[in-house]
Amino acid sequence: MLQKAAAEQMQSIAGIVKPEADEDEDDFAERQMQTPEEMLMHMDLGQHTEKEESELEKEVGKAMEEQKTSLEDTEVLDETAIITAGMTLTGDISAKGNVDILGKVKGKVELLGKLNVSGTIEGDSKAAEVFADGAHITGMIVAEGTVKIGQNSVVIGNVAASSAVIAGAVKGDIDVKGPVILDASAIVMGNIKSKSVQINNGAVIEGMCSQCYAEVNPTDFFNDLIAK
Structure with missing residues (x-):
């Protein structure tokens, strides 16, 4: 000036x-x-x-x-809101804290804290971490940290996170920058992209698995061997 x-x-x-x-x-x-x-x-x-x-x-x-x-x-509040069982909420949810959904939500859910679901969500979800136990989720799930899909949970939509543990059913692609663990009760219908995959005996996968985030690139590894 x-x-x-x-x-x-x-x-x-x-x-x-x-x-x-x-x-x-x-x-x-x-x-x-x-x-x-x-x-x-x-x-x-x-x-x-x-x-x-x-x-x-x-x-x-x-x-x-x-x-x-x-x-x-952007400060995360140490508070938890609860959508009780038997309650149906129509509309989007936005919160700076945690949310427990035991009832039904028809809309998008976007949180700065953790999302715990044992009810139903019809819409995309985004949170720091997502835990689903006996839940039914229709929509994409995005988490900065871990996504855990427990047994008896059904997710119809893509999943993106830093790590994931799947024990329920997922119909959609899984994109995880870190490790993915598929428990014995897991059913996945979709492609998996991750740094590593642990598939326990009994898990069912219909799709492609790619460790594209791994430190070692198989294509480069074999190309280097051929070059030698």
Whole structure:
């Protein structure tokens, strides 16, 4: 801002310099040789500078306040809301804490905390962690951490998380950046992308398994062997 103000004053003095009434020829000639920057050094910019600094302080204060508000908005609250059994909620749910769903929700669920489901969800779900036990979920599940699909749970939709433990039934693709564990009672109809997969005896999979997030790339490994 100060540079802009200086530039504006430079433009105002960039014209023809005229001699002052009490100025002799030598002083006038010397002043004509000054650059606009040298002229600005002799000008009083104090009042304008204080104004610009005041505006800058206001802008910085505003930015800090916005950042503080943003952090407050993303703070996870240690609170748990409960949708009781027998209750049906139609509409989206958005919360900064945890939610336990024992009843039925027809809409999207988006939380900063944990989502525990033993009821029914008809819509996409997003939370820090998702635990389903005896649940019926129709919609995509996205978790920053772990997704656990317990026995007697049915999920019709894709699953994305950092890690996953599946003991129920999932009809959809599973995309996990870390490990996936399929328990003996797991039934998966869809492709699995993960860093590693543990398939316990009895688990059923209809789809492709790819450890695309593993540290070792099989294609590169065998290409290197052939090259040798």
